Amino acid sequence: xxxxxxxxxxxxxxxxxxxxGLFAANLLVRNGWDVxxxxxxxxELAGRGAGIVTHPELFDALGAAxxxxxxxxxxxxxxxxxxxQDGAVLSERDLPQTLTAWGKMYHVLRAAxxxxxxxxxxxxxxxxxxGDRATVTLGDGAILHADLVIAADxxxxxxxxRLMPEVKLQYAGYIAWxxxxxxxxxxxxxRDALFDKFAFCLPPREQILGYPxxxxxxxxxxxxxxxxxxxxxxxxxxxxxxxxxxxxxxxRWTGGIPPTLIRxxxxxxMEDAALTLLAPQFGEVVTRATQPLFQxxxxxxxxxxxxxxxxxxxxAAFVARPHxxxxxxxxxxxxxxxxxALKTHGxxxxxxxxxxxxxxxxxxxxxxxxRHLGAYMQAQLKTEVDREMAERYRTPDAVxxxxxxxxxx
Numbered sequence: 001x002x003x004x005x006x007x008x009x010x011x012x013x014x015x016x017x018x019x020x021g022l023f024a025a026n027l028l029v030r031n032g033w034d035v036x037x038x039x040x041x042x043x044e045l046a047g048r049g050a051g052i053v054t055h056p057e058l059f060d061a062l063g064a065a066x067x068x069x070x071x072x073x074x075x076x077x078x079x080x081x082x083x084x085q086d087g088a089v090l091s092e093r094d095l096p097q098t099l100t101a102w103g104k105m106y107h108v109l110r111a112a113x114x115x116x117x118x119x120x121x122x123x124x125x126x127x128x129x130x131g132d133r134a135t136v137t138l139g140d141g142a143i144l145h146a147d148l149v150i151a152a153d154x155x156x157x158x159x160x161x162r163l164m165p166e167v168k169l170q171y172a173g174y175i176a177w178x179x180x181x182x183x184x185x186x187x188x189x190x191r192d193a194l195f196d197k198f199a200f201c202l203p204p205r206e207q208i209l210g211y212p213x214x215x216x217x218x219x220x221x222x223x224x225x226x227x228x229x230x231x232x233x234x235x236x237x238x239x240x241x242x243x244x245x246x247x248x249x250x251x252r253w254t255g256g257i258p259p260t261l262i263r264x265x266x267x268x269x270m271e272d273a274a275l276t277l278l279a280p281q282f283g284e285v286v287t288r289a290t291q292p293l294f295q296x297x298x299x300x301x302x303x304x305x306x307x308x309x310x311x312x313x314x315x316a317a318f319v320a321r322p323h324x325x326x327x328x329x330x331x332x333x334x335x336x337x338x339x340x341a342l343k344t345h346g347x348x349x350x351x352x353x354x355x356x357x358x359x360x361x362x363x364x365x366x367x368x369x370x371r372h373l374g375a376y377m378q379a380q381l382k383t384e385v386d387r388e389m390a391e392r393y394r395t396p397d398a399v400x401x402x403x404x405x406x407x408x409x
Contacts, residue, residue, distance in 0.1 A: 009034045010348070013136050013146040015124045015159060018045055019102070020314030020331030021152035022109035025117055026065035027339040035117045036146075038138070042121030044110070050102040050178065051213045051228030053325035053404040061332035067108050074100030075212045075220050082200040082396035083279035087193075091396040095405070097198060101213040101228070105328060127151070127159050129308030147348050149310045150338070152331070155298065156255065157316035163307050169255075169298040172321055172371075173378035175244065176297055177231040177270060179289030182215060183223060186284060193281045194227060200399055203277040205377055207232045209403065210285060229285050230322065231274075232297070232377045241296060259293035267292065297321050297374070299367050305359050306352035311338060318363030323373035325404025326366050334359050366407075373402055 010033050014021045017039025025037045039045070054074060062069055076098050082091045110118070123139035127149050134149040151159035160167065183191060193199075198211045210229035214220050235241050245253045247261040274286035286292070300319040305312045314331030338355045345351035376390035393399060 011146045012148040014150045016152035023335035038122040040123045054098045055329045055406045058329040074098040080198045080400040087280045134309040151316045155315040155319045172297040179292035180226045183225045201279045306356040320367045321370040
């Protein structure tokens with residue numbers, strides 16, 4: 001691993017090689033920085049096929065990173081539709097959007113970054129801000145110095161935990177089942193009803209949404225695509241969630257369970273509920289998904305996004321519930337703002353202070369809006385505001401109007 005530091009160029013170390021880290025790395029390299037990205041997973045990352053809603057700011061960041069956008073970036077939909085429990089259309093509205101997949105975004109960002117900058121299978125043991133520089137200690141004991149360290153190590157960020165031990169993930173009161181199903185394995189009626197649309201169904205205290213994404217080999221050809229669903233279900237923290245997070249051997253996982261370890265009875269109950277509660281189109285999608293998984297939904301707010309020469313980026317800073325569809329766009333905009341601040345301030349610490357001020361306000365606004373959108377799914381609606389928001393965002397039109405739409409926070 002060659003990491004020779006040039007005396008003239010500023011050096012950045014990025015902890016985490018997922019989408020946020022890759023956005024920051026590409027932008028910094030294009031602005032003349034020496035960059036090393038350390039990703040603890042040894043193989044190419046896999047996003048388990050998660051769908052991603054695109055926004056104009058995401059395309060701005062891709063353009064700034066030098067990535068050419070063509071039709072292959074995702075699947076276009078023209079409208080939104082909400083289905084009643086019997087499968088009838090309750091409501092429809094035009095809203096053209098492009099939906100992409102995590103794997104596609106990872107591929108284009110990783111391909112744009114020369115391999116010399118990306119180090120897979122490397123763990124970071126500690127990060128220290130020493131005032132005039134930052135020090136990073138790797139898992140093998142190697143010690144590196146940098147002008148800037150970016151923590152892009154995700155919603156369970158170890159760096160955030162060390163810098164801000166008082167900041168904790170807060171469980172939202174519900175989980176999200178997610179899954180992908182091949183277009184070809186769905187009935188013609190379901191394909192006709194769902195593909196080319198962003199669709200919703202709203203059982204009491206639940207919500208499922210879905211949209212088409214690219215299929216194998218990132219194909220966007222009709223017949224070769226996949227359908228991505230996200231199904232939010234109220235789940236109590238004290239009884240139901242621990243049960244769902246317990247595998248067949250009796251081990252209880254925290255924060256999330258690997259998809260292959262979800263118990264057969266848990267999957268069977270979920271499929272029964274899908275056929276009972278959801279519009280038949282969604283019932284078919286859920287029961288034919290190849291390997292559904294669920295994620296407990298959390299949110300988290302930080303008081304600031306930089307300390308000295310260490311910057312937090314993406315989910316390492318603010319964790320918002322997915323209803324805004326802003327997770328990847330938020331990380332991309334963090335990276336854009338950070339690089340712009342570094343260009344306008346001569347001093348790294350001043351730049352990071354400015355970055356923190358701007359993006360902390362944006363992060364807090366996104367978290368708050370996502371809380372409002374998710375209020376009616378919470379297992380226990382705790383406050384008057386929650387109840388008010390639950391009423392406001394319970395109608396099909398409100399859900400279609402506000403979920404995963406471009407927003408300027």
